[in-house]
Amino acid sequence: MVSPPALPPEMRVLRSALIVDDHPLFCDALAMTLTGPVGIAEVGAVGSLAAALDRLADKEKPDVIVLDLNLPDVNGLDGVVRIRQAAPETPIVIVSSLDEMRVVRAALKAGINAFVPKHADRGEFGRAFAAIARGEIHVSGIDLEQAAPAASDEAVRRLSLLTRQQAKILQLIGMGLMNKQIAYELSIAETTVKAHVTAIMRKLGVQTRMQAVLFAQEASFANLVSDA
Template identity: 70%
Template sequence: MERPTRTMQLASALIVDDHPLFCDALSMTLRGAFGMSQVEAVGSLEAALDWLKRHPLPDVLVLDLNLPDVNGLDGVVRIRQAAPDTPVVVVSSMGEGRIVNAALQAGVDAFVPKHADRNEFREAFEVIARGEIHASRLALKTSDLPSSEDSLTRLALLTPQQAKILQLVSSGLMNKQIAWELSIAETTVKAHITAIMRKLGVQTRTQAALFAQDLSFSSFKPDE
């Protein structure tokens, strides 16, 4: 995916993360190590979208994938819609190769693990300031990903109800919304999602959603 070429001075940032201590530490790093004069932080995607409506766009957006009001890459998509020309750096504890690849394909400019040292953060911000994409060392080559045949075999293990729930998860719905959509209890949804993750061989619902999206899951729904 081609991105517009730009060379810019990164002087301001908006951090979107619901962990106050991490936000404080990252704010100090951006101000001290990178010389940014304006660094703000909010704790949810909705707060970030509201902030962007009321303030001039920052030079860079720093986004966590695991926000309380976000499922999967929905946060990346909505942030991109709100600020299409602002570089987005994902800083996340979810560093699996599939997630990194999907985030880069969704339009982020850099992906940095939360446990990364200051040098890796510095490298990422220097790269995006040059108008380039910082492809994390965690990104997988296409050859490292499971084959489509193997992935379809795993999806075939799902019951019809689990298939419906996975489709709704991959669409960005939260457990309460799924429960309402299917007229079942939220605890039942949680139990199904646990079973789905076990059958797909993944550890988080985000991974399950990406697994499904990789295979255009909407076209693969077991019959009742």
Template identity: 60%
Template sequence: MNDKPSIRVEGALQNALIIDDHPLFCDALSMTLKAGLGIERVQTAGALEEALSVLDGGLEPDVILLDLNLPDVNGLDGLVRLIKLCPRTPVVIVSSMAEPRVVRSAIRVGAAGFVPKHSPRDVFRKAFAHIANGEIYAPEGAFSESDANMPLSSGEEALIRLSHLTKQQARILQLICEGQMNKQIAYELSIAETTVKAHVTAIMRKLGVQSRTQAVLIAQEANFNSLLPDT
């Protein structure tokens, strides 16, 4: 997607992080990754915040596998937060929510692939072969001709727009949502007011809006504050 760093894929995928709150599925998926795909080290997290904590602590997986149904996150919110924190690490959705609309939305937001839960090992092998080559993987039929013309929901569209923002721009938008003006934001972030103005202009361009109020409405549509860790 435009304005995003390219996904980093250097050689074989050797280290993986699974984010799923079902221990038995995590164990089964870990076995699939190790025995069937040659992944050497697999770490698991049962919630998004747990995963963000270990990533903040220095964990650098070659690939992240994310379930969309987690106790502390809804839908694609977790994907957006992971992309913000690890913009060059491929994130693969592994979920039972495999309707074409969900798959398409996840890919458009920035997922490197989508594998329905309980897919056979060959499907995971095929998906990881695509991802290791820097390609995007989606299940067959996910982008049928009839589905391609189906509009996204307003919340999904808002998430896609917000996914274009850099980490600094996302923080500035959060402060705008709190009602702060440019001078206050500059003081809060210890940057020049002219820098804030440049970021605000870029934010409105990426969101396709003409005013701060419209930007706030898009952020509210996507429940934007829930996407950002407390600072």
């Protein structure tokens, strides 16, 4: 059973929420759901990860963060990783149209507390927030044992094709670093990082950085890369 990060055993009081989504109409509808049926007193909204990080740095943190995976300044699960780093004690609810099992598993491993599809009804949001208040995690319509991150033999096989340098680069991508940051971290040129990223996606048989990260998450990739 997956356990939510840093939640106390007693009931958590949820009075405020921050929505991070770049679709204004959806934000408005979700805010009405949270302030209405769910009973959240104060709901704010921002349209990018950068704005969310600024809000978390400058103001008192909300009781819950509601995060979309598809943001204009986010690659894959970078948003979850960076929000978790900025607010390690704050529950994160993912609300996304990307609700396939691999995405859910990877998001759980990255530290979310609830996963609700964008097409869910208002009652589902209420159940998700109630679970968070109890110190539990909630995944809409999916058995938690089934959704728990699990290793994939195929993912492991493909990951074994990576060189040590490529493995480290993929690990850093999973931590939310961009190519320029990875180049600085590994003391190599940014063009070299880009070439490695292209090779990584080719070897894994994927087309995006997010898909590469999902492969890594599914196979518990951290266990495959030892310290240099």
